Amino acid sequence: MKATAVAPSNIAFIKYWGNADPQRNIPSNNSISMNLSGARTRTTVAFGAAFTADSLVIDGQPATETARARASRHLDHIRGLAQTDLRARVVSESNFPMGTGIASSASAFAALSVAGTAALDIALDERAMTELARLGSGSAARSIPSGYVELEVGSSHTTAYAHTLHAPGYWDLRDIVAIVSREEKSIGSSAGHTAAETSPHFATRLSELPARLETVRRAIRGRNIEALGEAVEADAISLHAVAMTSHPPIYYWAPATLRLIHAVQAWRREGLPVYFTLDAGPNIHLICQAEDEADVLAHLADIDDVLETLVSGPAEGAQLGDKHLF
Amino acid sequence: MKATAVAPSNIAFIKYWGNADPQRNIPSNNSISMNLSGARTRTTVAFGAAFTADSLVIDGQPATETARARASRHLDHIRGLAQTDLRARVVSESNFPMGTGIASSASAFAALSVAGTAALDIALDERAMTELARLGSGSAARSIPSGYVELEVGSSHTTAYAHTLHAPGYWDLRDIVAIVSREEKSIGSSAGHTAAETSPHFATRLSELPARLETVRRAIRGRNIEALGEAVEADAISLHAVAMTSHPPIYYWAPATLRLIHAVQAWRREGLPVYFTLDAGPNIHLICQAEDEADVLAHLADIDDVLETLVSGPAEGAQLGDKHLF
Numbered sequence: 001m002k003a004t005a006v007a008p009s010n011i012a013f014i015k016y017w018g019n020a021d022p023q024r025n026i027p028s029n030n031s032i033s034m035n036l037s038g039a040r041t042r043t044t045v046a047f048g049a050a051f052t053a054d055s056l057v058i059d060g061q062p063a064t065e066t067a068r069a070r071a072s073r074h075l076d077h078i079r080g081l082a083q084t085d086l087r088a089r090v091v092s093e094s095n096f097p098m099g100t101g102i103a104s105s106a107s108a109f110a111a112l113s114v115a116g117t118a119a120l121d122i123a124l125d126e127r128a129m130t131e132l133a134r135l136g137s138g139s140a141a142r143s144i145p146s147g148y149v150e151l152e153v154g155s156s157h158t159t160a161y162a163h164t165l166h167a168p169g170y171w172d173l174r175d176i177v178a179i180v181s182r183e184e185k186s187i188g189s190s191a192g193h194t195a196a197e198t199s200p201h202f203a204t205r206l207s208e209l210p211a212r213l214e215t216v217r218r219a220i221r222g223r224n225i226e227a228l229g230e231a232v233e234a235d236a237i238s239l240h241a242v243a244m245t246s247h248p249p250i251y252y253w254a255p256a257t258l259r260l261i262h263a264v265q266a267w268r269r270e271g272l273p274v275y276f277t278l279d280a281g282p283n284i285h286l287i288c289q290a291e292d293e294a295d296v297l298a299h300l301a302d303i304d305d306v307l308e309t310l311v312s313g314p315a316e317g318a319q320l321g322d323k324h325l326f
Numbered sequence: 327m328k329a330t331a332v333a334p335s336n337i338a339f340i341k342y343w344g345n346a347d348p349q350r351n352i353p354s355n356n357s358i359s360m361n362l363s364g365a366r367t368r369t370t371v372a373f374g375a376a377f378t379a380d381s382l383v384i385d386g387q388p389a390t391e392t393a394r395a396r397a398s399r400h401l402d403h404i405r406g407l408a409q410t411d412l413r414a415r416v417v418s419e420s421n422f423p424m425g426t427g428i429a430s431s432a433s434a435f436a437a438l439s440v441a442g443t444a445a446l447d448i449a450l451d452e453r454a455m456t457e458l459a460r461l462g463s464g465s466a467a468r469s470i471p472s473g474y475v476e477l478e479v480g481s482s483h484t485t486a487y488a489h490t491l492h493a494p495g496y497w498d499l500r501d502i503v504a505i506v507s508r509e510e511k512s513i514g515s516s517a518g519h520t521a522a523e524t525s526p527h528f529a530t531r532l533s534e535l536p537a538r539l540e541t542v543r544r545a546i547r548g549r550n551i552e553a554l555g556e557a558v559e560a561d562a563i564s565l566h567a568v569a570m571t572s573h574p575p576i577y578y579w580a581p582a583t584l585r586l587i588h589a590v591q592a593w594r595r596e597g598l599p600v601y602f603t604l605d606a607g608p609n610i611h612l613i614c615q616a617e618d619e620a621d622v623l624a625h626l627a628d629i630d631d632v633l634e635t636l637v638s639g640p641a642e643g644a645q646l647g648d649k650h651l652f
Contacts, residue, residue: 200530200533200534201527201530201567203530204526204527204529204530207526208526233575234571234575237570237571237575238571240570241527241567241570241571244563244566244567245560245563245564245567249559249560249563251584251587251588251591253584254584254588255581255582255584255585256581257584258577258579258580258581258583258584259581261577262577262580265577
């Protein structure tokens with residue numbers, strides 16, 4: 001009746017933006033990501049007859065009612081699988097700040113799915129677990145399998161699943177988050193997904209994606225940082241072009257975000273193979289190979305706006321057990 | 327053989343971005359602008375048998391060879407009209423910085439067209455003068471007529487012309503440029519126009535424009551700042567979405583540009599009806615009604631990044647004569 005799981009967040013190289021079926025988080029397009037060794041959530045779920053309602057503690061604090069209700073809806077899916085109506089106590093802890101462009105909902109719902117099913121003795125294979133996690137947060141599906149992962153768009157609950165493209169050891173990439181703001185973003189990803197359809201540029205983005213997805217698959221397979229980086233930057237900008245042309249427009253970038261976009265371009269002109277990507281928030285992710293990590297960090301140290309950096313390599317997916325987290 | 331003209335720059339509410347015919351600056355879409363009383367260029371053209379080559383002095387300095395050659399090509403058009411091959415000395419002076427998102431080429435080529443034709447005693451009506459100016463710089467066509475001006479896309483040299491929608495006195499708007507950088511932009515508008523076609527989002531932008539043009543015409547006619555402002559912001563963002571998704575991408579914004587985008591949104595939430603627009607550069611134009619000018623300037627004074635402000639009302643178009651400029 002009690003279990004603990006640890007799940008990584010992930011950084012999308014091809015972003016998930018917009019839903020074909022918002023009710024079940026069935027995305028409008030395939031996405032490709034890398035799990036992050038440095039950004040993880042550990043969640044313990046305990047079901048008990050004594051609980052009259054689901055409760056949620058995040059990082060030692062009682063969660064907001066919005067967060068509690070969202071977790072509770074996800075627990076409903078898990079309860080449905082076990083045919084029970086037991087309420088649960090959920091305790092969750094992450095080693096990275098929430099709501100600032102690092103997908104905390106990805107690691108949180110992946111960990112909640114694995115811990116919640118284990119606590120009720122529900123056995124799901126990896127594919128079914130990705131489908132379950134997706135119901136909580138679309139990108140959480142990508143935090144279940146290991147390494148480099150693709151989330152298939154599918155056309156139904158059981159065809160919109162995630163699977164590993166390559167194991168973490170296949171290519172030693174780095175994701176370096178340059179944290180320029182610790183404020184929670186004012187417009188969450190969920191609202192952004194909904195707004196996507198109001199942008200005239202959304203359909204254009206979707207029409208570009210089949211070719212860009214293939215470029216990214218091939219670039220990872222061939223360990224080609226230039227090809228990967230160019231496609232990753234183009235995809236991030238495309239997402240933000242959609243967000244900024246939504247009705248009403250959504251501007252996720254901070255001034256420092258733009259300073260870093262310019263800086264990355266300048267460093268590349270000087271010969272450093274580093275690329276950027278941006279989720280739905282102001283913090284910027286720099287993508288490079290392991291051999292360039294120190295050089296990228298040294299460059300970042302010169303920029304006042306960078307409050308903190310968070311370095312990750314490719315990581316295993318969600319795992320059951322009270323693994324050492326931090 | 328010698329004449330002087332003064333022409334305003336203009337701020338586009340619906341932007342000109344991309345050419346149907348790059349050779350003759352026939353734009354891909356209609357554009358609508360307001361001439362700027364505070365940003366003008368005065369140009370004197372003197373043709374003479376003694377000159378062996380065209381020369382160009384800008385703001386007291388000999389111009390770069392690139393600028394000189396571009397002016398010389400425009401003088402070729404004027405010489406063609408007069409059937410002469412006399413070379414010219416051109417002296418030009420502006421009261422605003424060049425290459426930073428204020429259309430210096432608009433006022434420069436409008437003034438050059440008016441002064442150059444007058445120096446050779448060529449009589450052109452206003453429409454023909456806008457066509458001539460357009461050959462030098464597409465947006466220069468809009469600096470010939472007075473007030474609020476539309477540049478028709480046309481399909482040939484003589485159908486791509488500009489005309490007044492409303493006289494300057496029709497609506498007392500303000501354009502307040504917040505100058506955050508005096509550096510010349512690294513990628514000029516001409517290169518941006520060419521790059522536009524490489525963006526998958528360019529066609530989407532063009533498809534939106536007929537409706538947005540009509541919104542702006544109606545908003546000016548009805549003196550409706552909210553309707554105008556929303557359309558103007560959407561159009562600027564659409565241009566920059568195209569630029570950022572061009573191959574290679576063009577990022578015209580500076581960090582301070584984004585700080586001001588956020589600030590304008592915040593001021594509006596507080597009830598101040600002010601809107602932004604952005605040309606191909608980092609400086610941001612704030613659009614408001616005359617009655618809110620002082621309030622907008624007071625808000626801008628609180629922002630450290632703003633080096634200077636430049637306030638304009640709607641202005642007359644290009645005029646012959648040594649009018650007092652500054």
